[in-house]
Amino acid sequence: MLVRQNRFKDAITEFGIVLKQDPDNHGARFSQSLIFLETEAFKKAATAFNFLIASNQRVEEATYYLAYSLENQDLIEEAILKYQSIPSSAQNFIASQQQATRLLIAQGEFEKAHEALLQSSKGQPQLQIVFITMESRLLLQSDNADRAKKLIDASLNRFPGEIELLFARVLYFDLIGDAQNSEKDLKQIIRIQPDDSRALNHLGYMLATQTSRFEEANALIERAIRISPDDPAIIDSLAWVQYKLGRYETALKNIARAYERFPDPEVASHMGEILWALNRRQDANKIWGQALEQNPNSAIIIEAMERLQSH
CATH class of the missing domain: 1.25.40 (Serine Threonine Protein Phosphatase 5, Tetratricopeptide repeat)
Structure with a gap:
């Protein structure tokens, strides 16, 4: 309860009392160790995780967090060795x-x-x-x-x-801006696996943002959305290509669905632009403002605002 309320100092004290009475309460020690990490008390965290490892308790998790603690003390070589020591059978191996x-x-x-x-990964192709x-x-x-x-x-x-x-x-x-070769590889993926919604969406969105091939982009994204109807990234792409095609009301319905599921800066930027196209400028500014509160340096939102507000 104290942790949920972000009362970390009190929680550390409470766990300390528990551990004084019962040093073998490994669940309490692990929880206290995680709070040390959360509060950036990395030396204390490392000591606690080492204790758990020595006690053969939650060894793989403790080793991972120990490595993280060491990394944050600039003990990089030690951190690397600890990360690499985690066995392939562990859930956190990859x-x-x-x-x-x-x-x-x-x-x-x-x-x-x-x-x-x-x-x-020797002998394991996948x-x-x-x-x-x-x-x-x-x-x-x-x-x-x-x-x-x-x-x-x-x-x-x-x-x-x-x-x-x-x-x-x-x-x-x-990354290097080579859309022609991106398209070539994406089309190869789609030939191999026609129901790869990720590739269909990626190619469709690329065409919608970097070319004027909007109908082709729309067809690809509609294929993707039939395969993955609840994926917010694909819903966002669908809204964006509909916006490019001038279907603003339909685009707004879809971008609202995407934003509800995944309110990231790019989706917020798109929603603002669609609202702006519908002459709902106050609503657009409200969406951008809310997004900037969470991501004050978002280049994509700032660019959209400056571009549209200058006209």
Whole structure:
């Protein structure tokens, strides 16, 4: 109850009293450790998680959080080793490998990161594909796009037509602004797997935002929405292409559905633009204002507001 009310200091004290009376209450110790993390008391958290590991209690979870505690004390090498020590049978195995890879890439240890993932997925092709897509995404996020492209291309030679790898390459092409090659790979995915709503939506939205091929975009997104009718990203795309086609009232109904399910800045930006097109400018400004309260530096909302309000 104290934790739910964000009374962390009181909760730590309460757990301390419980643990003084019963040092083997591992549930209380684990809960207290998580509060240490929440309050950025990373040294105390590390001590508590080490105690749990030594007591053979919730070892995999405790090791993951111990690594996180060490990382936040700038003990990066130790953190990497802890993340990598989590066994493949653990539920948090892939998450821990991702964190270790992220830290190694941040240090410029590209080969070391790649080799560790290779060793961890040896003889498991599907896990290898998961790790390749993960590694490529982390490389893209860390401004190492060329390395990501080389990794994906080499992997597609090993696993030709593998959808997750093709999608990873789409993300690379999106990043560098190569819409032609993005479209090519997305169409290949759709040929291989015609009911891939993610690819249908991605291609449809790309056509709606970067070309004037709105009818083609609409057809793709409508295919996607039939497959995944409750996906807010696809509902948002549908609303946006309807807006581009001048179907403002229908677009508003759909963007409202998307915003209710997933009120992120991009959806808010789209909703504001659709309201603006319907001459409901006060409502548009209200939506943008609410979104900016949650995301004050949202470039997409600020750009839409400045562009429309200047006319």
